[in-house]
Amino acid sequence: MKEAFLHHLWKFKKFDTLNLRTVKNEEILISNVGQYLELAGPDFFNAQIIIGIQKWAGNVEIHINSSDWYVHNHERDANYDNVILHVVWNHDTEIFRKDNSEIPVLELKHYVTHETLASYQSLMTPQSWINCENDLSTIDDFTIKNWQERLFFERLERKSTFINDLLIQTNNDWEAVLFCLLAKNFGLNTNGATFFKIAQQIPIQIIRKESSEIENLEALFFGVAHLLEVEKEDLYFKDLKFRYFYLMNKYQLETTIVEPLQFFKHRPDNFPTIRLAQLASLYATQQNLFSKIINTFSAKDLYEVFKVAVSAYWKIHYTFDNESDFKHKKIAKGFVDLVIINTIIPLQFAYSKTMGFSDTDKLVTLMEQLAPEKNTIIQKFSYFGLDSKSAFDSQSLLQLKNEYCNKGKCLECGIGMELLKKS
Incomplete structure (x- = not known):
């Protein structure tokens, strides 16, 4: 009890x-x-x-x-x-x-009544995956939709805590916050933490000043990532290495050791070299990036912002020295979806709260324009009757599973409460 x-x-x-x-x-x-x-x-x-x-x-x-x-x-x-x-x-x-x-x-x-107690005991009895898996399909769409909206904004509230802490660390520079968040996102799960530390060590003011030359941005990114420390015969490598030491001296930058970047088990298009090159290209081609995205609630318009390819060298390389077949290596639409879900929308939410206004309806509308994520949790919910038609659905269901189902908080869950009310 x-x-x-x-x-x-x-x-x-x-x-x-x-x-x-x-x-x-x-x-x-x-x-x-x-x-x-x-x-x-x-x-x-x-x-x-x-x-x-x-x-x-x-x-x-x-x-x-x-x-x-x-x-x-x-x-x-x-x-x-x-x-x-x-x-x-x-x-x-x-x-x-x-x-x-x-x-x-x-x-x-x-x-x-015994019936009410039986409903409670049934709800709290573990099943093969989640407690209410056999009754999910009996919940009406109105209840599901309302609960999903609350779950979605709970998830954004949790993410905004990290953003607000980062805002303090960057002296309230939203451009710097965006840069760190984008870097983390570009690093994916494997290299995200290292990419984040790399971004933290490069002041956004330097990114702004050097963005006119993509080679300088690449030199900074690859240099701080410790990818320029060995000796190679590659001329582009030597050029980036020269630029990196010049920029370090120019700005009196001091960097700390970051974890080695992981290439293992990544497809070549997801190699950290390519992701860093794409990030450099984004900042070289899109000036005032924060201003462009903070009030953009159209997925189509955001796809245009991120419609960039790597520099000439990386179109025929995945790593230094080793030449490969030509490929533009543009930022893929599916990857942009992840950036919108994990970086842009949480940033828009945190920014609106800080500025004292609300864009909640616009955020939901933007999420509904994106395809749902595909993972085991979303597939399981679909199997038990809760389909995801958009990223709004999949994000809310991830929050449901991780923060309620996994923690046995059925009595604090809108679906659990509805099942009890039916008794």
Whole structure:
């Protein structure tokens, strides 16, 4: 039995409300269950209840056992002085306020049907993948859509925490924040952390100044990544190495060691050399990148912004020295989708919050223009009846699985609550 289940029972009156009595046999009539706060202090605020012949207005506190009142030290907390009813599953001791007046107790287990308990136990019973997998298809589209929207913005809130911390580190320079986030995204899962550290070591002011020469940007990126430290006969390599030391001296840059970049198990188009070359090309061809994307909510327009190819050298190379067949190596549409999902939309969300306005509808619309991600979690949800038609759907379902299903938070989930309400 979880306390959240008792909150659900009280909030939706999922018990026999016509024959309620306190453990001291006083009649209870509920006029208003109160406001569910989900904050510190009593669970339900400003309830209205008639106990015996006395009408009370105040707060309701809910516990599994009456004695939990003392376990949580509520008798010492002034926030609980106005509790008018203690709702519990098991009554194991009397409860008193600070002034020694006894608090009436409702022992809820006598008023809940076996069917309601069975629904709760069914919801909380682990299945092959998630607890409600057999009932997902019974939830109406309106409930699913509303819950997905909340999940989507919960996910953005979590991501915006990282962005806000980065904003502080960069002295509130949104262009610098974008550069670091893009670098992390371009590094993919394998090299993302290293790309991020590389970006952190190159001030955005230098990127702005040197963006007119793509070779200078490549020299900085490859140099900080420690890809120019060996000796090679390749003339382009030697040129980048010369430029790198010149720029380091010019700007008095000091770099720290980063983890070695990983090439193993990557397809050549995802080699870190190619991704760094694409990032350099993006900043060489798109001036004022932040301004271009922050208010752009059209996937088509964003595809145009990222429609760049690598420099001439990298069109016939994947690594230094080794020449390959010619290929433009443009940033692929699927990769741009990932950039929009993981960088642009979280940045737009964080920026709008910081500036004091809301673009929530536009963000949802943009996400609905993108194809859903393809992974095991999304495939599993589809198997159990929840299909993803867009990135909005897939992102919300990832949040659902990781933050609710995996953590057994069925009683805090919109789908779980709907299944209980049906009982």
